[in-house]
Amino acid sequence: MRSSGARLRLALALAVLALPLALRGQKPSPIALSVDASEAPRRIFHVTESIPVSSGALTLVYPKWIPGEHGPTGPMADLAGLKISAGGRPIPWKREGSDMWAFTLDVPAGVSTVEAAFDYLSPAAADGFSSGATATAQLAVVSWNTVLLYPKRPNSNDLILAPRLKLPAGWKYGTSLTASGEAGGWVEFAPVTLVTLIDSPVLSGAYWKTVELTPGAKPVHLLHIAGDSAAAIEMDPEDLAHYKRLVAETGALFGARHYNEYHFLLTLSDHVPSFGLEHHQSSDNRVAERSLLEDSAKKVMGTLLSHEFTHSWNGKYRRPAGLVTGVSADYQAPIQSELLWVYEGLTEYYGDVLGARSGLRTPELYRENIALFAAAMDHQAGRGWRPLVDTATAAQLLYGARPDWAAWRRGVDFYPESELIWLEADVLIRKKTGGRRSLDDFCKAFHGPPGGPPAVKTYTFDDVVAALNAVATHDWAGFFKTRIFDVAPRAPLGGVEESGWKLVYTDVKPQLTRAAEEQSKLYDFWYSLGITVEGSGGSGSADEGVVRDVVPGMPAATAGVGPGMRLVAVNGRRYSEKVLRDALRAAKGGKDPIELLVENVETFKTCKVDYHGGEKYPHLERDASKPDLLSAIGKSLTSATGRQ
Secondary structure, rough: HHHHHHHHHHHHHHHHOOOOOOOEEEEEEEEEEEEOOOHHOOOEEEEEEEOOOEEEEEEEEEOHHHHHHHHOOOOOOEEEEEEEEEEEEEOOOOOEEEEEEEEEEOOOOOOOOOEEEEEEEOOOOOOOOOOOEEEEOOEEEEOOOOOOOOOOOOHHHOOEEEEEOOOOOEEEEEOOEEEEEEEEEEEEEEEEEEEHHHHHEEEEEEEEEEEOOOOOOOOEEEEEEEOOHHHHOOOOHHHHHHHHHHHHHHHHHHOOOOOEEEEEEEEEEEOOOOEEOOOOOOEEEEEEOOOOOOOOHHHHOHHHHHHHOOOOOOOOOEEHHHHOOOOOOOOOOOOOOOOOHHHHHHHHHHHOOOOOOOOOOOOOHHHHHHHHHHHHHOOOOHHHHHHHHHHOOOOOHHHHOOOOOHHHHHHOOOHHHHHHHHHOOOOOOOOEEEOOHHHHHHHHHHHHHOOOOOOOOEEOHHEEEHHHHHOOOOOOOHHHHHHHHOOOOOOOOOOHHHHHHEEEEEEOHHHHHHHHHHHHOOEOOOOOEEEEEEOOOOOOOOOOOOOEEOOOOHHHHOOOOOOOEEEEEEEOOEEOOOHHHHHHHOOOOOOOOOEEEEEEEOOEEEEEEEEOOOOOOOEEOOOOOOOOOOHHHOOHHHHOOOOO
């Protein structure tokens, strides 16, 4: 029966060859990805890929749902010049009609590799997230999701990519990827999975500085800085000391690290969007050019880096089960973002707490920030119809929503309002346990040991409730239901009030408001007239006096002022920000209305605003009848215990 045995052996051999490489115990050939960013100052990136394939139908996809951006923000419209070929012969492709991020083609018989070439055209406008402007004449950020196509498959994390990058001559770079060599102007990186690649952006620039935040210690923490000028990248020694303390404070809080090394990527430019985007072993932080130089710009940057750093634990390591895009690497599938009040809200809370503990913000600024959040959420008219959870579920819509009528629509309130809710949870635990336990204990148990290389551990609502009950028994499900899932006409101020403080309004402008106005030229009359007003600081400019938004029910809205109208005059005098503030002070305690002449699409009218309360701004005032738990929350853990 030798012949039948031979046929059996042949059949088995053919069956094995038909299995995916991973199931045969073989490593799949990597996709060779080359990104030529040498023309980054022109905002054009040239991409070539060599993709292992099999003959037959093939679908190549461009990443659509981008982790951390919580939406289908992959900039498909900025891909241009796509050509696919094999052995020098072009292969026709067709875009899928039901998915704008997918291309279909037929791979000819005998072809094992196709070549894809295209350009990524970075926008010039500084709007959006990673799909916004990514390059200037002096710097660039390479987000790998913008410069790659990959074969569609059930689990794309089986894909291995071998990336390389060419930068403009003389530019330096920082990334959590491991460089394996340089040749011919190209930086070669060690092969990585698709998830790791998309999770590892590269910052580069002509004006460059790298600072080691934990010299001699493991894991390594590096701060990479690129700016549009040599002056921009200079850092005050005191500020640097705060960032070093930030690393120590996270160690004391979480008790473990879930990365091999960490890279803070800090972009200083007025010509790219200002935002932060979390990654497991790095963070992409983009702020104004003079954010390390000017006091107001420092205040506006505030706790951005501490927020994104916190995400390494809360968001990348511990992740809601509905946000598993980065686990299966199915960047084409929609996400379920209902738990963003944990993912982003708890991170917002601890980003600010760690900012206070590390000295990035003084105790006064820490309280100011909480007061501003509390007042802003208490003035969201949309809370009368929209529960907080819906702002999380609809995050993909709200991130890109217009600023006009935001108070009635609600925005991404799961950031600031959730901070108020987690503050209340922290205060509640401290009171129930007589100060023996706090939300810190929840974080250490939920996000902490064991540490090690990057990993993902998902959770559900029930997991959060169970972990909190392990720290302090309470009806946590009911606690969150009333604050997250139910419509509530007032902001959740219990945490502020029970922490020994109360929200009050005075005519003293907070430092953070003053800094924000100086940087953005968006003027705050939110708690007096109920409007914000755009301006460039001088009358006569196109945006001077344009009403950005109104609070329904507040005096200006009641008088007929609406978003998009332009303030022309105040009490008969040409509008300026100072003239309007003078009118507020003059009307305080009086009876005569403030007369606003407004232009509404070439039509003029006078709105008589019946308001006599003067300027109003939120502050926290000490309530001596209760213990000062807020100060205890912001107190450094490392200075008290010596822990690193």
